[in-house]
Amino acid sequence: xxxxxxxxxxxxxxxxxxxxxxxxxxxxxxxxxxxxxxxxxxxxxxxxxxxxxxxxxxxxxxxxxxxxxxxxxxxxxxxxxxxxxxxxxxxxxxxxxxxxxxxxxxxxxxxxxxxxxxxxxxxxxxxxxxxxxxxxxxxxxxxxxxxxxxxxxxxxxxxxxxxxxxxxxxxxxxxxxxxxxxxxxxxxxxxxxxxxxxxxxxxxxxxxxxxxxxxxxxxxxxxxxxxxxxxxxxxxxxxxxxxxxxxxxxxxxxxxxxxxxxxxxxxxxxxxxxxxxxxxxxxxxxxxxxxxxxxxxxxxxxxxxxxxxxxxxxxxxxxxxxxxxxxxxxxxxxxxxxxxxxxxxxxx
Numbered sequence: 001x002x003x004x005x006x007x008x009x010x011x012x013x014x015x016x017x018x019x020x021x022x023x024x025x026x027x028x029x030x031x032x033x034x035x036x037x038x039x040x041x042x043x044x045x046x047x048x049x050x051x052x053x054x055x056x057x058x059x060x061x062x063x064x065x066x067x068x069x070x071x072x073x074x075x076x077x078x079x080x081x082x083x084x085x086x087x088x089x090x091x092x093x094x095x096x097x098x099x100x101x102x103x104x105x106x107x108x109x110x111x112x113x114x115x116x117x118x119x120x121x122x123x124x125x126x127x128x129x130x131x132x133x134x135x136x137x138x139x140x141x142x143x144x145x146x147x148x149x150x151x152x153x154x155x156x157x158x159x160x161x162x163x164x165x166x167x168x169x170x171x172x173x174x175x176x177x178x179x180x181x182x183x184x185x186x187x188x189x190x191x192x193x194x195x196x197x198x199x200x201x202x203x204x205x206x207x208x209x210x211x212x213x214x215x216x217x218x219x220x221x222x223x224x225x226x227x228x229x230x231x232x233x234x235x236x237x238x239x240x241x242x243x244x245x246x247x248x249x250x251x252x253x254x255x256x257x258x259x260x261x262x263x264x265x266x267x268x269x270x271x272x273x274x275x276x277x278x279x280x281x282x283x284x285x286x287x288x289x290x291x292x293x294x295x296x297x298x299x300x301x302x303x304x305x306x307x308x309x310x311x312x313x314x315x316x317x318x319x320x321x322x323x324x325x326x327x328x329x330x331x332x333x334x335x336x337x338x339x340x341x342x343x344x345x346x347x348x
């Protein structure tokens with residue numbers, strides 16, 4: 001049996017591949033374009049052990065996707081391949097429309113062609129898990145949480161492109177009967193995250209003694225989910241989720257951005273006392289355009305229907321994440337030197 005993971009060399013995708021390898025002996029086939037955020041090193045152990053096969057290809061190449069899916073005959077497709085960084089979507093929205101909208105269309109059509117030829121029993125077992133974000137719901141005020149019935153109100157080119165892909169996925173379920181499940185998750189953190197994102201960016205800037213740029217006054221709120229807990233949720237959806245349903249997955253760990261940065265500084269003071277105090281490096285900078293104020297997820301549906309809940313509290317997960325970056329310079333140093341050096345993106 002085969003699991004097919006698009007974007008499997010990315011942050012959440014590689015976490016899912018590691019979880020699938022631990023949870024079963026099934027083959028794992030990864031499709032990844034290896035853009036700036038795709039890192040083959042994130043799959044190196046699994047490739048060396050023969051657990052993962054990586055196909056370097058662009059999901060917008062529709063004919064190639066149909067051929068790959070047909071030949072792989074997967075029992076489920078986890079569709080994670082996407083452009084994901086809001087700041088980059090401000091600088092260049094075209095790539096987000098191409099990958100997130102057109103690429104999702106290609107994958108849905110490849111899955112539909114494959115699914116149509118399956119025997120009835122295999123048709124019923126097959127799943128297409130479309131992984132999305134809470135950002136499609138827009139911004140919350142001081143109260144309330146997003147849930148599966150929250151209306152869509154995307155604010156950035158990134159979230160608008162993901163909203164479009166979500167609508168396509170649901171349409172392929174309702175119109176064509178493709179057994180699609182949509183998940184909307186909160187902000188992920190953990191090992192192997194590309195350092196343009198808040199937590200790894202702050203960790204690496206602390207290590208180098210650079211200023212820690214915080215948008216506005218750091219008051220924006222996010223709900224943080226460890227990527228390994230997210231991977232568990234995705235496998236549960238593939239195994240026991242109901243086609244046509246949406247599951248919101250959150251970590252139940254709301255923090256302001258300045259709270260996150262101060263927490264990182266506190267842990268770095270303990271790990272690298274010679275450079276303490278790290279909070280002296282905090283620098284408030286011009287906010288990005290259209291910056292949503294607050295996200296929060298109500299995970300009660302997946303808690304109650306699939307028995308999923310986060311396995312680690314945020315403080316433990318954050319300390320483990322910092323320790324991973326401290327112990328894995330061989331992973332992040334090449335990225336920092338040749339792909340992204342921590343410069344400001346998305347000024348508009």
